[in-house]
Structure formats: structure tokens, C-alpha cells
Amino acid sequence: MPSPKALRALPLSDRADLSEHPRLWVLGQPELPRSDVGAFEAAFLPGRKALGPEARMGTLSLRLYENGRYRPRRWVASEAASRARVYLEQPDGSRTECPFDGRVHRCPGPPHLYVAPEWHEILYEPRHCLWMHAPGGAQRLVAEFDGVPAGLGLRMEGGIIFEFAHPKDARLSTAHLGVDDAASGERLLDVPIPPGREGVQKAEVGLPPGPARTVKVWVQADNAESRQVCLDVMALEPAVGVRP
Numbered sequence: 001m002p003s004p005k006a007l008r009a010l011p012l013s014d015r016a017d018l019s020e021h022p023r024l025w026v027l028g029q030p031e032l033p034r035s036d037v038g039a040f041e042a043a044f045l046p047g048r049k050a051l052g053p054e055a056r057m058g059t060l061s062l063r064l065y066e067n068g069r070y071r072p073r074r075w076v077a078s079e080a081a082s083r084a085r086v087y088l089e090q091p092d093g094s095r096t097e098c099p100f101d102g103r104v105h106r107c108p109g110p111p112h113l114y115v116a117p118e119w120h121e122i123l124y125e126p127r128h129c130l131w132m133h134a135p136g137g138a139q140r141l142v143a144e145f146d147g148v149p150a151g152l153g154l155r156m157e158g159g160i161i162f163e164f165a166h167p168k169d170a171r172l173s174t175a176h177l178g179v180d181d182a183a184s185g186e187r188l189l190d191v192p193i194p195p196g197r198e199g200v201q202k203a204e205v206g207l208p209p210g211p212a213r214t215v216k217v218w219v220q221a222d223n224a225e226s227r228q229v230c231l232d233v234m235a236l237e238p239a240v241g242v243r244p
């Protein structure tokens with residue numbers, strides 16, 4: 001059985017699905033001034049069930065929960081990064097390859113033009129994601145993946161890291177994150193992140209049953225300044241629900 005995970009003390013974490021974790025530990029201090037246990041439980045408990053009694057250690061409480069919002073991952077782009085084909089793509093379809101050096105896919109040009117799984121912060125939340133800085137102009141930075149399973153939910157999650165998301169300077173550009181079907185060119189997911197939009201942005205589409213497909217995960221921004229994107233794409237099973 002997968003090991004339980006801790007619920008991080010992050011903004012709005014009581015409302016988050018935390019769908020990558022089958023079980024959650026909740027550490028609390030219910031006797032603190034202005035502590036609102038009822039409001040927390042109203043946001044946190046739907047779709048979840050306590051597993052055993054609450055433990056008390058002085059002013060601290062600890063309890064384990066089954067997470068019925070858990071959605072098993074069948075494929076994750078950041079875990080398959082070393083097998084991706086990475087390139088810069090012009091609007092006419094011409095490509096400039098970004099070879100894999102054993103650690104990152106390095107593109108010609110500035111040192112920030114590469115693709116690799118890294119840890120970054122998006123609105124105070126640590127995220128393990130693919131670093132994919134927009135190259136600038138009409139060209140796209142593309143990571144192409146084979147073997148994406150069908151019949152599941154395909155989800156993209158990403159954002160602008162650190163303080164770079166906050167400014168709304170008119171000189172800055174919207175960063176466009178997307179996923180295309182490589183064979184047909186169909187746009188599967190599109191996530192625009194305009195200047196000033198903070199936090200993790202998400203989009204999901206249901207993939208019909210059929211053979212595994214190849215997808216193109218990409219990022220583009222007319223002005224690459226402050227478009228430090230970190231993203232991930234995953235194929236998810238439905239939520240498991242709470243067992244009776």
C-alpha cells in the first residue's frame with residue numbers, strides 16, 4: 001500500500017484535491033486563537049474519511065485520512081523527460097533540435113533554454129515539474145512524448161515561478177502552455193497565463209479509448225522576459241472515492 005503523505009501548510013491547502021496522494025496526515029493546533037476547525041473540515045472532509053482516532057500531543061493534533069480524491073497517475077511527463085524529443089519549432093513547422101546531454105535537453109541560444117525536471121516554487125507551493133522557459137517570438141519550445149495512454153484524463157498543471165508571476169507590466173506577454181496530438185495536430189489542452197496571474201493553472205481533457213498516442217507539450221510567449229514556466233502533464237485515472 002502506498003505510504004501516507006503529509007498535508008503541507010500552504011495557502012488554500014484545505015481545499016486542494018492533493019490527488020497525487022492516497023492518504024494524508026493532518027497536523028493541527030485546534031486551540032490556537034481564531035482557529036476554525038469547522039471551516040477547515042467543511043473544505044477538507046468532502047471525499048475523505050478519517051482512518052482511526054485523532055492523536056493528541058499537548059496542543060497538537062494528528063490524524064490520518066483516506067483521500068477519496070486520489071487519482072492514480074498512469075503517465076507523468078516529468079518522469080519521462082529523459083525519453084522526450086525536445087526542439088524549438090517555428091510556425092512553418094521547421095525544427096531546431098535540443099539534444100539530451102544526460103541531464104537536460106539543451107537548446108541553442110540562452111542558457112535558460114532547456115527542458116529538465118526540477119523543483120520550483122509556484123505561489124509558495126513546491127512543485128516538481130518540467131522547466132520550460134518560453135523561447136520568445138512565435139517559436140515554441142516543444143517536448144514530444146510517446147506512449148501516452150488513452151481512455152484517461154489528460155491534465156496540464158503549470159505556472160510562472162517565484163516572483164516573476166506577479167508583475168503586470170504592459171511590456172510582458174502572456175505565456176501559452178499547451179498540449180497537441182502529434183499525429184493529427186489537434187489541440188488537446190491550452191493554458192494561457194497572462195502577466196499577473198499567480199499560482200498553478202490547470203486544464204484537463206478526457207482522452208477517448210484507443211491506442212497510446214504521441215503528444216507535443218509546448219510553451220510560447222511573444223516576449224520571453226519573466227516567463228519562467230514550470231509545468232507538468234499527466235494521464236490520470238478517475239478519483240478512487242472513499243471506501244465504505
